[in-house]
Amino acid sequence: MFTEEEEMFQEGFQIRSRHNNVNGSNELKQINLIIPISKKVNEFARFTKTLEKIFKEALENLNVILVVYKDPNRSYLKNIDKMKRLESQYASMKLEVTFLSGKFSRAVALQHGVKNCRNDSLLLFLDVDMVITEAFLHRVRINTIYGQQVYFPIVFNGFNPETICYKPNCKKNPFLFDQNNGFWLFFGFGVVSIYKKDFLDVGGFDTKIITWGGEDVGFYDRCLISNLTVFQAPDLAAEHVYHQRQCLDNLDAKHYQMCIGSKNAAYGSLHNEAAAVYRFSEILNQEPNDNNKT
Numbered sequence: 001m002f003t004e005e006e007e008m009f010q011e012g013f014q015i016r017s018r019h020n021n022v023n024g025s026n027e028l029k030q031i032n033l034i035i036p037i038s039k040k041v042n043e044f045a046r047f048t049k050t051l052e053k054i055f056k057e058a059l060e061n062l063n064v065i066l067v068v069y070k071d072p073n074r075s076y077l078k079n080i081d082k083m084k085r086l087e088s089q090y091a092s093m094k095l096e097v098t099f100l101s102g103k104f105s106r107a108v109a110l111q112h113g114v115k116n117c118r119n120d121s122l123l124l125f126l127d128v129d130m131v132i133t134e135a136f137l138h139r140v141r142i143n144t145i146y147g148q149q150v151y152f153p154i155v156f157n158g159f160n161p162e163t164i165c166y167k168p169n170c171k172k173n174p175f176l177f178d179q180n181n182g183f184w185l186f187f188g189f190g191v192v193s194i195y196k197k198d199f200l201d202v203g204g205f206d207t208k209i210i211t212w213g214g215e216d217v218g219f220y221d222r223c224l225i226s227n228l229t230v231f232q233a234p235d236l237a238a239e240h241v242y243h244q245r246q247c248l249d250n251l252d253a254k255h256y257q258m259c260i261g262s263k264n265a266a267y268g269s270l271h272n273e274a275a276a277v278y279r280f281s282e283i284l285n286q287e288p289n290d291n292n293k294t
Helices: 004-017 041-057 077-089 106-113 134-143 196-202 215-224 253-265 270-278
Strands: 031-037 062-069 093-100 122-125 130-132 149-158 182-184 192-195 229-240
Touching: 031 106, 031 134, 041 077, 041 130, 041 134, 062 077, 062 106, 077 093, 093 106, 106 215, 122 134, 134 149, 134 229, 149 215, 192 196, 192 215, 196 215, 215 229
Parallel strands: 031 062, 031 122, 062 093, 149 229
Antiparallel strands: 122 192, 130 229, 149 182, 149 192
C-alpha cells in the first residue's frame, strides 16, 4: 500500500518515464543528437572521443545527426570517418550526415537536422564545443516529456585555460565547477531537448537569423508562452569548453555587443586576471604617460 504522497510521486515518475523506454522494454528511448558543424576540426575530434567514451561505458541509444557546412579544405572528412567507425562498432548508434553550402547559420542547420525525424522523436540540440557524459543523456530522457515539458539544461562554461594555468596550450580537465574555472550559463539556451511534435508546435527556430546568436533566445521565449512547461536546472555532466570567438564587424550593433559580452565573459575570472596583474610589478608600478592624463 502506498500513501497518497507516494502514489502522487509514483504517478509523476511514470509520466516522466513513459518515453524513456521503447514499448515497455529495457531498451532506452533513442535520442536524436543534432549537431551543426562548421570547420572546428579539433572540437569535432574531441566530441567524437566524447561519444566513444560514452558508448564504452554504457549501452546508449543515439541517432547522431551531423549537419555539416562544406569548406574548401574538406577538413570534416577525417572526423566523419571516425564517426562512421563508431557506428560500425556499436549497434545502438546510428549516424546521419547532411551537407549544406553557403554561409553558416546555426538555426538553418538545426532546423534541417530534424527533417527526417518522426514526430515522436526525442531531439537534443547540441554544439560540438560540448563535453557530456551518459548521466547527461539520462537526464535528457527524464526531463523531456512528450507534449508536456521541454528541457533547457544550464551548462557550465569553461574559462580560457591559459588564464588558469598561465601557460600556452594549457589543458584543463572538464567538470571542475568553481568560480576560477568557469561560470554557469543561466541565460544560455543553445542546448535544449524536446520532442519533435512539440518543437514544430512551438514554431522551431527562426531561420531568418543568420548572424551570431539569437535563434536560441527566440526559441526559448516561444517555449515560455506555449503550453509546455520549461524546465531548467544546472547539469553537472555537461560543459561548454572554451573556444575563441570572432565578433565580425558585419554584425548589427545588438548582436555585436552580445558577441563581445560573451567573448569577454568567457575569457577568465576577475580573481585570476587580478592575480595575473599583481604578479607583474612593472605593470603595477608603471607611471601613466602624458596621453593617459586627463
